[in-house]
Amino acid sequence: MADHDPQLFNCPDCAAAPGQLHEEGCDHAHCPDTGCQRAACDHNGACASRWNGDFVGAAECREWNWWLIEDPELGLTPCPAGTKDAIEDFNRLLTHARWDADLQRYVRTDLTTT
Ligand SMILES: [Zn+2]
């Protein structure tokens, strides 16, 4: 686990405080069933979800050290944890992890890569 908690912040779209429900139509609200954007799921807004103070999947990326850095020539490139200005590699959640609706977090599906 990370040895420090990042600063929690309010939802950038609907301004929900950590622990509050997102407002209807919020771009950052995720579907509790699929982990995807609620705007993209077919539950017609019936799947309320809470903002937990950080982007969905960000804690998982940090836990697994999935980081990207913007390289001027190569674009976004994987990089080690602790790299200056690195961002969480959310794309990798789609290929190396899946959403677990029971745990309400991503779990790794590919345990062979680092
Ligand atoms: Zn929101």
Ligand SMILES: [Zn+2]
């Ligand atoms: Zn849904």
